[in-house]
Amino acid sequence: MEIDKLLKEGKFKEVFEKLKPKAGVENHLNEFNNDRKVRSSQVGRLPIKQTSSGEEVNQARIPIPFQRNIVKSAASFLFGNPIKLTELQTNDESNDKGFVKILDVWNELRIDSLLYDFCEKVKSQTEAAFVFFTKQKENGVKLSCMVLSNANGTLYPLIDEYGDMIAFGWQYPFKEEGKEGFKMHLWTEENEYQLKKLKDWELVDTKVNLFKKIPVVYHSQEHPEWWEVQDLIDNFEVSFSKFIDTNRYFASPKYKATGKLKKSVADSKVVELDVLETDKGTIIKGDLDVISWDRAPESLKLEFDTSIDLINGLSSTVDFHKLSKGTYGQLSGTALTLMFLGPILKAKSNEGDYKVVIKRIISIIKSAIVNVYKESSDSINNLGVKVNFTSILPKNIKEIIDVLTEASSGKSIMSTKTAMKHNPFVDNPEEEYDQIVKEQQMEIGSSVEL
16 A cells, blocks of 8 residues: 555655644634634633723633533433444344354443544544554453544544545654654554654554554544534623623622712711702702612523523524423323434434444454454354444333233233343343242142142
């Protein structure tokens, strides 16, 4: 391959001309972490006010983490529940051994929890990657996996015009003998390279790629998840911060006095004022008024409520604050689904892209089982795996059972063994079932003896 050839010849400049990081990712990451100086419209970029004496006025600049709420809601509706993998059988033939091996590796690498982390990083930073690698242990080679993002380095994907990955690099900073530099791991289909830069790039190590394919699953999206509502968020934060300033101002109000104060306002809650008489003998009665905000801010309340509804509605995000105020009683499964239809539809529209991600993960796991663990390729390569997304919404089990019972005219809808597998209080369904059978046999024996 061209990248391999350039690296072996030491032409690092040509290599980095081909490897380009995605632009704008750092800004997305900063905004997700409550930095509000990314855009000129954000609250962190408000002009600084000064008093007449030139002193800087302390202004409220309140970041409200809508971005985090939008991202976490979207990731939760996709991967809040573990993915369900099932064997895709062809010609009525089952390959239980190979499928169980894939599940073992899947669970050992904690892919379900990593998928949520991966999805959250893609939706907040617009890109992330799974990388698989091997570790040499006393009992042999061990497979490991981690999620890479721009929070812990810089991603350098090289993808051709057909969408296939040619190479992938991960660069991160390091220190050596007091000097700061960069290291990079670079994977191609044939090799894994380690490069280092203190002054100039140099090739440190080259290893054969045991996976025999690039052990990286990369995914990106064009914009961060909050992109469609970012102007609404900016406007809300600016308005809310100004509202905070206004409240602070009127919490310590100024006073307008008519007459001469006998006591200062700061000294006492009761203020005495002298009665004044003009040269013409006119008596002026002393008075004290508080300069206050008399108008109730109804327009602001309408603006805030409308903005929150638009931000959550247009981004298909659950408004948990509004849900907590409602009283719903026992909801049917259909009613519960309709309440969360927006986030559900959003998750459904993303399932296609993430199915591709999961299929690629399974493909790398299969390659690792064959090429790293040296298992039989016949039971793995031809094995098909179906990916099923599961809902995070609670199910009304009683409603489902009632419907199935009615459909079967009151007959049994489930065997004892199957019911035992779904019992959340049972750790080992097989042992529990055998114990029930023994107890039933003992009861029958006791009744016969009587």
